[in-house]
Amino acid sequence: GESVGLHLPTLSVQEGDNSIINCAYSNSASDYFIWYKQESGKGPQFIIDIRSNMDKRQGQRVTVLLNKTVKHLSLQIAATQPGDSAVYFCAEEGMDSSYKLIFGSGTRLLVRP
Amino acid sequence: DTEVTQTPKHLVMGMTNKKSLKCEQHMGHRAMYWYKQKAKKPPELMFVYSYEKLSINESVPSRFSPECPNSSLLNLHLHALQPEDSALYLCASSQGQNEKLFFGSGTQLSVL
Numbered sequence: 001g002e003s004v005g006l007h008l009p010t011l012s013v014q015e016g017d018n019s020i021i022n023c024a025y026s027n028s029a030s031d032y033f034i035w036y037k038q039e040s041g042k043g044p045q046f047i048i049d050i051r052s053n054m055d056k057r058q059g060q061r062v063t064v065l066l067n068k069t070v071k072h073l074s075l076q077i078a079a080t081q082p083g084d085s086a087v088y089f090c091a092e093e094g095m096d097s098s099y100k101l102i103f104g105s106g107t108r109l110l111v112r113p
Numbered sequence: 114d115t116e117v118t119q120t121p122k123h124l125v126m127g128m129t130n131k132k133s134l135k136c137e138q139h140m141g142h143r144a145m146y147w148y149k150q151k152a153k154k155p156p157e158l159m160f161v162y163s164y165e166k167l168s169i170n171e172s173v174p175s176r177f178s179p180e181c182p183n184s185s186l187l188n189l190h191l192h193a194l195q196p197e198d199s200a201l202y203l204c205a206s207s208q209g210q211n212e213k214l215f216f217g218s219g220t221q222l223s224v225l
Binding site: 031043046 | 117144154155156158163169213217
């Protein structure tokens with residue numbers, strides 16, 4: 001996805017609920033996708049990744065879904081906790097190099113107690 | 114050790130100064146990266162080193178000069194920066210292509 005605008009989309013969820021963060025990507029030839037979490041004042045932290053030969057991958061409380069038909073990626077967080085509050089970025093392999101990770105614009109997740 | 118260490122954490126510099134940002138990893142990763150991140154924006158790739166050779170330069174102005182002295186170290190030399198260069202500068206490393214990047218905490222740079 002391309003970065004757009006100055007305002008981050010925000011998702012507000014109740015503690016304990018499930019969260020779904022969506023991302024549209026642009027490179028139909030991309031083989032690799034990844035989700036990062038970034039807390040204020042810190043660098044991005046790896047959450048989960050998926051390759052194009054899969055459509056679903058699960059980690060601890062997180063699931064990534066890949067829909068190549070519509071170029072859509074989603075991150076599901078089960079039983080959202082206050083510590084999950086952060087900005088979440090999806091990233092895809094760049095068009096001209098497998099060393100490039102191109103980040104989407106990000107979504108801020110706010111968890112209400 | 115799964116850390117990427119960046120120093121300094123904060124840096125304030127004038128437009129005529131010369132300074133350097135440093136990055137270190139001991140995970141045996143052969144690819145190292147510099148990203149720039151403005152507030153409320155995603156990280157933007159600046160440079161990639163692969164096996165200590167510069168493999169990607171995303172048309173970065175020459176006032177930013179990267180250096181990879183060895184496989185564990187990455188520097189970013191800064192000279193004659195502009196106020197619009199103020200940002201969070203992130204270093205990252207990976208095993209190779211199409212592998213997850215491990216990021217440092219960044220250097221918050223302010224150019225006055």
